[in-house]
Amino acid sequence: MTISTPLIWFLVGVAFLIAELALPGFILIFFTAGCWIVAIIVWVFDIELTSQIVIFTVSSLILLFTLRKYGMKVFKGQTRDIIDDKYAESKIGKTAIVTKKILATVPGEIKVMGSFWRAIADEEIEEGEPVLIESQESEDGLTFKVKPKKGEK
Numbered sequence: 001m002t003i004s005t006p007l008i009w010f011l012v013g014v015a016f017l018i019a020e021l022a023l024p025g026f027i028l029i030f031f032t033a034g035c036w037i038v039a040i041i042v043w044v045f046d047i048e049l050t051s052q053i054v055i056f057t058v059s060s061l062i063l064l065f066t067l068r069k070y071g072m073k074v075f076k077g078q079t080r081d082i083i084d085d086k087y088a089e090s091k092i093g094k095t096a097i098v099t100k101k102i103l104a105t106v107p108g109e110i111k112v113m114g115s116f117w118r119a120i121a122d123e124e125i126e127e128g129e130p131v132l133i134e135s136q137e138s139e140d141g142l143t144f145k146v147k148p149k150k151g152e153k
Contacts, residue, residue, distance in 0.1 A: 005042045005052075006039040006040070006042045006043040007039075009036070009038045009052070010035065010039040012035045013031075013032045013033075013034075013036045013039065014032075016028045016029075016031045016032040017029070017032045020032065026068060026071055026072055027064065030060050030061075030063040030067070031056075031060045031064075033059070033060065034055075034056045034057070034059045034060030034061075034063065035056060035060075038052050038055050038056045038059070041055060091112055091117075091136075091144065092133050092134070092135060092136065092144075093132070094112050094113065094132075094133050095112075095130055095131070095149055096110040096111060096112035096117075096119070096130070096131050096133055096144075096146065097111050097112075097128065097129070097130055097131070098110055098119070098125050098126065098127050098128060098129045098146075099111050100127060101124070101125070101126055101127050102119055102120065102146070103124050104121065104122060104123055104124060107119060107120045107143060108120075108121075108125065110131060110133075110144065112133065117143070117144055118138075118142055118143040118144070119131070119133075119143065119144050119145070119146045120143060120144075120145050120146070121145065121146050121147060121148075122147070123147075125146070125148055129148060129149075130148075131146035131147060131148055132146060132148075132149045133145075133146055134146060134147055
């Protein structure tokens with residue numbers, strides 16, 4: 001039993017599609033389309049392998065260079081980091097309570113708006129003390145710089 005050439009091209013396209021889903025980069029999808037274009041052409045016309053490879057290469061690259069930028073705009077969406085940054089920024093200026101002692105050299109922990117966060121300070125702050133959140137200190141958005149809030153407990 002021999003497998004037909006169009007079926008081989010179709011299955012190679014499926015392999016590219018699975019690889020695209022596993023490693024999303026919006027590149028392999030165009031090679032999937034190139035394989036399927038060749039599969040259709042080989043199904044209709046009897047052409048030699050060299051021509052098939054040329055058609056695959058040319059069609060894949062043309063699709064890649066003409067549609068990728070457009071496709072990236074359409075399918076990009078909004079990243080989670082933007083949402084998290086807005087949420088983290090909403091804590092700046094708020095009062096928090098120290099839940100784990102903060103040392104000048106070792107981060108501690110604060111509780112603000114019902115959540116626990118890492119915190120750093122320029123001075124030692126004891127557990128239970130109120131602090132004022134000054135800024136977001138880490139790129140991951142999980143650490144805040146705080147200072148003691150004077151006159152409160």
